[in-house]
Amino acid sequence: MEFRRLGRSGLSVSEISYGNWITHGSQVEEEQAHACVKAALDAGITTFDTADVYANTRAEAVMGRALAGQRRESLEIFTKVFWPTGPGGPNDKGLGRKHIMESAHASLKRLQTDYVDLYQAHRFDRTVPLEETMGAFADLVRAGKVLYVGVSEWSAEQITRGAELARELNIPLISNQPQYSMLWRVIESQVIPASEREGVSQIVWSPIAQGVLTGKYLPGQPPPAGSRATDESGKNFIARFLRDEVLERVQQLKPLAEGAGLSLAQLAVAWVLQNPNVASAIIGATRPEQVTENVKASGVKLDAETLAQIDKVLNGLVEYDPRLSG
Numbered sequence: 001m002e003f004r005r006l007g008r009s010g011l012s013v014s015e016i017s018y019g020n021w022i023t024h025g026s027q028v029e030e031e032q033a034h035a036c037v038k039a040a041l042d043a044g045i046t047t048f049d050t051a052d053v054y055a056n057t058r059a060e061a062v063m064g065r066a067l068a069g070q071r072r073e074s075l076e077i078f079t080k081v082f083w084p085t086g087p088g089g090p091n092d093k094g095l096g097r098k099h100i101m102e103s104a105h106a107s108l109k110r111l112q113t114d115y116v117d118l119y120q121a122h123r124f125d126r127t128v129p130l131e132e133t134m135g136a137f138a139d140l141v142r143a144g145k146v147l148y149v150g151v152s153e154w155s156a157e158q159i160t161r162g163a164e165l166a167r168e169l170n171i172p173l174i175s176n177q178p179q180y181s182m183l184w185r186v187i188e189s190q191v192i193p194a195s196e197r198e199g200v201s202q203i204v205w206s207p208i209a210q211g212v213l214t215g216k217y218l219p220g221q222p223p224p225a226g227s228r229a230t231d232e233s234g235k236n237f238i239a240r241f242l243r244d245e246v247l248e249r250v251q252q253l254k255p256l257a258e259g260a261g262l263s264l265a266q267l268a269v270a271w272v273l274q275n276p277n278v279a280s281a282i283i284g285a286t287r288p289e290q291v292t293e294n295v296k297a298s299g300v301k302l303d304a305e306t307l308a309q310i311d312k313v314l315n316g317l318v319e320y321d322p323r324l325s326g
Contacts, residue, residue, distance in 0.1 A: 001044030002299045004279045007174030008199035011117065011148055013076050015273055016298050017047035018291065019205065019282040020059045028286050030062060037066035039288035043295040047076040049177075049203065049282050051122055052107050053083035060110040068112055075117075078203075079107045080152055080177075082122030095125035095133040104140055120150040120177055124158045124326060130165060138169040150175035150203070155326030156194035163198035173200065175279070178325060180204035182213060182271050182310060183241060183318055190322040192277045201279035204272050208283075208294075210238035212250060213268035219244040219251075245317065252313045260306055262297070269297035271310065 003012045018040040020033070028036070040048070050063045060079060067075060081103040084093035091098045104119060119140060125133060140146040151162060154176055166173035176195055178187045180202065187202065195202065208214055217223055223242070250264070257267040272281045285291045311318075 001046075001295065003046075004201070006118070006148070006203075006279045007172070007201045009148060009172050009174045011076065011174065013047040013203075013280045014045045014298075015280050016045060016269065016295050017049050017076075017078075017203065017280045017282050018045050019049040019284050020063055021051065021054050021205070021284060030065070032286070033062050034066045035288045036285045036291055037063070039285070039291040040295075041070065043292060044298075045291075045295065046074060047078070047280055049078040050111075051080035051083075051120075052085050052103055052110075053080070053122065057085055057106070057110060060107055064110050064112040072113060077111060077113060077116050078118040078120060078150070079111065079116050080120040080122040081107070082125065082152075094128055095121055095136075096128045097132055097136040100133065100136040101140070104145060108145060115145050115147060118148045118150050118175060119146040120152050120175070121154070121162075122152045124151070124154050130161060134162065134165040134169055134171070138166075138171045141171045148172045148174050150177065152177035153179070153326055154191075156190035156322070158326055159191065159194050159198060159200060163200060173198075175201050175203050177203045177205060177282075179206045180272050180275075180278070181207050181209045182268060182314060183209045183246070185318055185320050186322055186324040189320065191325050192275070196277055202275070202277050203280045203282060204278055205282045207272040207281040208265050208268040209241050212238065212241040212246065213253075213264055215250055215254060215264040217242060217247055217250075219247040240319075249313055249317055253310065256306055256309050256313070260300070260302060262300065263293060265294055266297040266300070267302075267310075269294055270300035270302055271307075273297065273300070274302055274307065 002015050004015050006013050050060050052060055081100055086092045137149045149171055163173050180187055257264045269281050272278050283294045
């Protein structure tokens with residue numbers, strides 16, 4: 001496993017991190033979830049990402065139990081706040097001070113830790129003054145309950161505003177967590193340049209496009225049983241990629257993966273890591289062997305010819321529209 005610094009901070013993260021959106025607390029039984037986390041630890045992953053909203057707080061609790069007993073200083077534990085949790089009252093969502101503070105303390109209890117290494121605004125909240133949001137984050141940092149602050153799916157303009165406020169408050173805003181893959185490149189034209197200016201790295205989710213870039217979804221055939229496309233929580237995200245035209249082109253990537261000595265999934269994860277602004281790619285898993293296989297993308301360097309051939313195969317199918325970020 002190789003490691004990268006997150007933003008301009010002194011925090012190092014494993015360039016492949018483990019996330020439990022959709023899986024823990026819903027799609028995967030607890031014993032299997034623990035086995036996946038153990039496989040991640042055995043593979044050298046030290047960075048673990050979750051969120052309070054995943055499985056309506058259950059995913060955080062599973063992660064806390066799975067990591068219990070590990071040396072805390074050897075881990076980077078990330079979580080997020082924004083989406084509704086609990087009964088859905090008027091203050092059970094968003095980035096107001098009350099919700100941030102209450103959510104942070106609840107997350108710490110579920111994760112069985114005194115602090116999180118990175119606390120992320122899961123989306124931008126247009127209904128709350130940004131000064132209130134960043135002020136609440138700053139207080140959590142100063143209380144030692146949060147070491148660093150990040151955001152998720154913020155636009156270039158939102159990242160710029162947030163970073164400016166963070167500097168004024170003297171707190172470290174160091175990351176953005178967007179969707180990014182060979183097929184979904186909406187952050188490239190605006191978000192990444194803004195992030196580079198502000199000292200913010202990307203921690204990317206869905207590097208294998210919800211599983212489409214594994215090649216397991218075949219044109220003209222129904223999705224495999226138990227796959228992301230059959231899960232209520234995930235099928236809306238994957239639907240945009242489940243077109244025969246896309247699935248046919250993905251199959252055409254197989255010779256390129258084989259030429260690089262990789263599986264399709266490994267090629268997809270390695271591809272996002274070629275971007276120097278990407279600090280870590282989040283992988284999820286329903287089986288431990290998926291973790292073991294995907295971490296082999298760490299340290300892979302793809303040559304210019306392979307990258308060009310990938311672009312050629314996917315030409316016309318890639319989404320670049322920056323309006324879809326944030």
